[in-house]
Amino acid sequence: MPIRRHRPTISEFVDEFQESVIPSAIPTSEFIDWERIERELEAYRVQIDALESLRDVSEAEFVSGLADALMDADDTREWIDFYFELLGHSDTKYAAFEGLWKFYPIQLDIDKGQRDVAEDLAGVLRDIGLQQLVDVTDDIDAHFRGMKVGMETHKRKNRQGFCFENLVYERLENLAEQLRSEGVHVEVIEQYTTKYQDESGQSKVVDFALLQNGETRIVFEANCYKAGGSKPSEIKRSYDRVSTRMREDGVEFVWITDGQAWAKSLTNVLREGYKDIVDVYNMEMVDSYLTDDVRSFFENGAAVSEDEVDVEPQQSLDSY
Incomplete structure (x- = not known):
């Protein structure tokens, strides 16, 4: 079950997301x-x-x-x-x-x-x-x-991901530090490998994991897209499968993604990602919602199920 408590309809989510995307994760410097x-x-x-x-x-x-x-x-x-x-x-x-x-x-x-x-x-x-x-x-x-x-044009493709992951890591560390100050024993691990709790023997390496008392509670994938194409769509389908398997194991899955490609060309992928995964955030949403969502998750458990994502926002959940 997702951790997101701010649950607009799909159309409202897409509007909010696209209005606040960052063009690129690479600073001019x-x-x-x-x-x-x-x-x-x-x-x-x-x-x-x-x-x-x-x-x-x-x-x-x-x-x-x-x-x-x-x-x-x-x-x-x-x-x-x-x-x-x-x-x-x-x-x-x-x-x-x-x-x-x-x-x-x-x-x-x-x-x-x-x-x-x-x-x-x-x-x-x-x-x-x-x-x-x-x-x-x-x-x-x-x-x-x-x-x-x-040759920097090609290297910037890798630097885009590196810079975006740095931005996400900084925010996750700030989130963890705030929770620790409140008595919650958490740590952020980069490039974390978690095994699926089934008979497949398979495992998944995620960009970040948030552990509570040494137990994996939330995993994060971070991607920033400057241009559209098939890759974001393929990633979304992959993350849909991963999120399902993670949640079956009691681990929440969060996709943090941003970049100018989401502004228009990937609208359908964004709609599907929100509907299927729910816990999809851009950087502004991370700053606005993620800390409270994670805190609420640790205190009260997961939010409502994916099936309720299409309804109008419930006022009782609108505490932002």
Whole structure:
């Protein structure tokens, strides 16, 4: 049974939710992770200096110089990864019409002293543009920074989730601290694994769990969506199944989600999520309702069942 006591109709819930969504969990100060970029730049200082020494040489000298660097490297794979990363390629292999180069076997062969393998890889790097990059770029440091900034779009997808989970964790810790000050012995656990109490032997790793006296009472999943698509819908269906199984085990399930994707394109998913899971909160709802909902749950047990979510709000429950 859900813990939510503020129980508007589905349409009213959707309106309230969509009017208060946050566009993104990433603050402007973290739009680009400059500290990480500078750390990576300094970590590759030796490799950059080695490339600078190959500026304006012949093609044969360039290949020979790269091969020398690979043969002398303390960490061959680090050098291979850097060369390809400088060209905007981040993977464990390089594939082209001409062939496939898998970095791990190449690393092993070079470490065994096979210079022909080092020269072959150096030739590939020359052919895909590393020598041209060195010759036309006045400042390899500046190119590396620019390349990294260009790749931040992909990294922001992970940072969105990381930042949102941080926001949720801060609020859950504040909630737990407030309850502890009231004599309720609770703790928040991140990345918590809980086993289903059935014969399946299956378990579920959740983003957060709230334990009371060492017993799992409420689990939380946190997701922030900048864009729509199929993933939120798939997550909703998954969480519907998880919430049902958790509640059968006497553990409440709360989905905290936000982001501009919920504003319009995911309205139907939001309606279904509220109807099926009920305990769906965005960040403003967390700030407004969650502490009181959790406190009431610990004091009085769960709220009314999912079946009553579609009725008009009951005044007796409207204590916010």
